[in-house]
Amino acid sequence: MSYISADVVVIGAGIVGLSSAYYIKKNHPEKNVLVVDEAHTFGQGNTGKSAAGFRDLFTSDINFKLSNSSIKFYSDTQKNGIDLGMEFVGYLFLLDNENSNIKYLMDLAKKTQVRELKVSDLEKYEFLQTKLPSEVKSMLNLSDIDLAFIGENCGIIEPELVAEHYYNLAVNEGVQFKFDSKVKPLKLDAKDKLDFPGEPFIWQEYILRSIETETDHIRFDDLVLASDVWTTELLDPTGIDSHVRPKKRQIFQLSGGPVDKILSSWKENRENIFPFTILPAHGVYIRPAPRYHSLWIGCADDYNRDFSLVDDPQAEDDFYSYNIAQVLGSYLPSIGDAKITGKWAGYYSYNTIDMTPYIFRELNIIVATGTSGSGIMKADSIGRVVEALFSNKDETELYNGAVIKTSSLGLRNRSVQHENLVL
Numbered sequence: 001m002s003y004i005s006a007d008v009v010v011i012g013a014g015i016v017g018l019s020s021a022y023y024i025k026k027n028h029p030e031k032n033v034l035v036v037d038e039a040h041t042f043g044q045g046n047t048g049k050s051a052a053g054f055r056d057l058f059t060s061d062i063n064f065k066l067s068n069s070s071i072k073f074y075s076d077t078q079k080n081g082i083d084l085g086m087e088f089v090g091y092l093f094l095l096d097n098e099n100s101n102i103k104y105l106m107d108l109a110k111k112t113q114v115r116e117l118k119v120s121d122l123e124k125y126e127f128l129q130t131k132l133p134s135e136v137k138s139m140l141n142l143s144d145i146d147l148a149f150i151g152e153n154c155g156i157i158e159p160e161l162v163a164e165h166y167y168n169l170a171v172n173e174g175v176q177f178k179f180d181s182k183v184k185p186l187k188l189d190a191k192d193k194l195d196f197p198g199e200p201f202i203w204q205e206y207i208l209r210s211i212e213t214e215t216d217h218i219r220f221d222d223l224v225l226a227s228d229v230w231t232t233e234l235l236d237p238t239g240i241d242s243h244v245r246p247k248k249r250q251i252f253q254l255s256g257g258p259v260d261k262i263l264s265s266w267k268e269n270r271e272n273i274f275p276f277t278i279l280p281a282h283g284v285y286i287r288p289a290p291r292y293h294s295l296w297i298g299c300a301d302d303y304n305r306d307f308s309l310v311d312d313p314q315a316e317d318d319f320y321s322y323n324i325a326q327v328l329g330s331y332l333p334s335i336g337d338a339k340i341t342g343k344w345a346g347y348y349s350y351n352t353i354d355m356t357p358y359i360f361r362e363l364n365i366i367v368a369t370g371t372s373g374s375g376i377m378k379a380d381s382i383g384r385v386v387e388a389l390f391s392n393k394d395e396t397e398l399y400n401g402a403v404i405k406t407s408s409l410g411l412r413n414r415s416v417q418h419e420n421l422v423l
């Protein structure tokens with residue numbers, strides 16, 4: 001066992017841990033900050049599994065602020081010459097007249113860039129079927145496309161490039177990294193130890209003094225838990241609730257002739273790339289991946305998708321063939337039968353109550369989790385909130401100048417509305 005110490009330890013070198021470590025070190029250069037991850041390098045957890053779309057289309061004010069500011073930070077970074085693979089291809093919501101998202105998108109049009117497209121604007125794309133045969137509609141519970149909205153401050157980004165950027169920023173500030181180090185579940189200690197068996201007793205003050213891996217005993221003053229869906233197993237022994245549940249999410253990559261045609265024939269955005277598209281029903285979405293000449297297909301299925309968590313989740317061919325392909329093929333017949341050229345699976349860490357991140361402090365532990373499927377697009381702001389909490393600042397100033405109450409994402413004084421646009 002080797003004995004290491006740092007002022008601040010961050011568990012998790014995903015996008016949230018990287019951004020948090022960077023902002024803590026940047027604002028407290030005198031502190032030793034150490035990031036520990038079980039993977040061999042950064043960004044190997046759900047960050048690397050992400051569809052990595054970005055949007056500021058959120059119904060809750062706080063989610064709007066978190067994403068809108070992070071998008072601005074990423075976009076300015078890219079304008080300054082660092083490629084993050086960011087393309088403003090837009091988020092296209094294909095909708096029927098009854099769709100509840102219409103109201104949300106019309107409200108959002110008052111505060112960000114959202115444009116309505118008529119069905120006639122879509123009918124010129126022959127790969128897109130807006131009117132479905134009635135037997136298809138009744139069998140698959142689908143509807144015609146009656147209208148569409150496109151969010152224009154939205155698009156795609158490369159998560160590994162964003163992670164690499166924060167890693168470089170953090171290393172330049174002097175943050176240290178320890179990879180290939182799986183942290184064992186946390187054990188609380190007594191602040192003033194008496195060295196009696198059975199400590200800590202209820203009448204002692206609790207603290208988390210250290211963590212352990214197979215080879216290291218790491219001592220610290222403060223711990224940041226940025227371990228996403230794995231936060232629960234780390235925290236459970238302490239009696240502190242993580243408040244998140246894992247949900248498996250899968251991506252199926254399609255490539256080939258019809259895919260190329262769809263990718264390149266879109267004319268409604270300045271990039272001339274087919275947008276990130278949400279089909280009218282059943283949570284199926286299409287993420288353009290022009291760098292890979294592919295479309296990535298995902299689905300935010302809910303019922304019957306349990307909350308289990310396994311070490312190496314696999315994408316399920318049958319889930320694609322018997323669930324997604326029918327819906328996809330109804331609206332885009334040319335790719336309904338396209339070959340899958342890649343697939344992977346990861347997890348959303350769902351805050352099942354309000355679908356908004358949890359960033360709270362308990363003892364000397366700061367927990368940042370519950371990104372609910374939108375952690376890449378909010379990570380810059382999340383890192384700033386973690387730093388504000390670390391520094392006991394009542395308010396967090398985000399990159400774009402927006403200000404939020406630091407405690408609003410916490411537990412005791414939580415002040416967020418339920419998020420309705422979770423994809």
Ligand SMILES: Cc1cc2nc3c(=O)[nH]c(=O)nc-3n(C[C@H](O)[C@H](O)[C@H](O)COP(=O)(O)OP(=O)(O)OC[C@H]3O[C@@H](n4cnc5c(N)ncnc54)[C@H](O)[C@@H]3O)c2cc1C
Pocket residue numbers: 011012013014015016017036037038039042043044045046047048049050051052053054181182183184226227228229230231234249250251298345346347348368369371372373374375376377378
């Ligand atoms: C299929 C899919 C599609 C998605 N699509 C989008 C999208 O379009 N846009 C978007 O913004 N977000 C999307 N997300 C969500 C996004 O990927 C997450 O919100 C984000 O990656 C969370 O970052 P994180 O740093 O909290 O977690 P992670 O990247 O998972 O990082 C957590 C880290 O903690 C480490 N760790 C865990 N336990 C331990 C331990 N005991 N010891 C040491 N290290 C440990 C892990 O190795 C990991 O590196 C998607 C996710 C998935 C799975």
